[in-house]
Amino acid sequence: MPIILEYAKMRLQDIKAETQQFFKAPLDYVLSRQILRKALLLEWLDNVRPVLGTKYEHFIEKGVKG
Known part of the structure; x- marks a missing residue:
């Protein structure tokens, strides 16, 4: 159970850091x-790309055009 708590603490710290970054410079955060x-x-x-010629080829076509 302590491992889960450590992970939760780390995630909270990550979320806090991202929130602070967003409020300091929201446009820069969104663009990044x-x-x-x-x-x-x-x-x-x-x-x-190696799937050209297979049924997944349309994914490549859309990616190149868009």
Whole structure:
């Protein structure tokens, strides 16, 4: 049980830090999250590219066009 409590404390600290960052500079916080999301999507697309010619090809087509 102590491990779960430690994890909960760490998560609360993370949430507190993110909340403070958001209130200091909300626009910067939102933009950084959007950039992170876009970077993760591009990384995912790079990993999925070998599926060209399979039933998953439409994911690549949408990613390249959009």
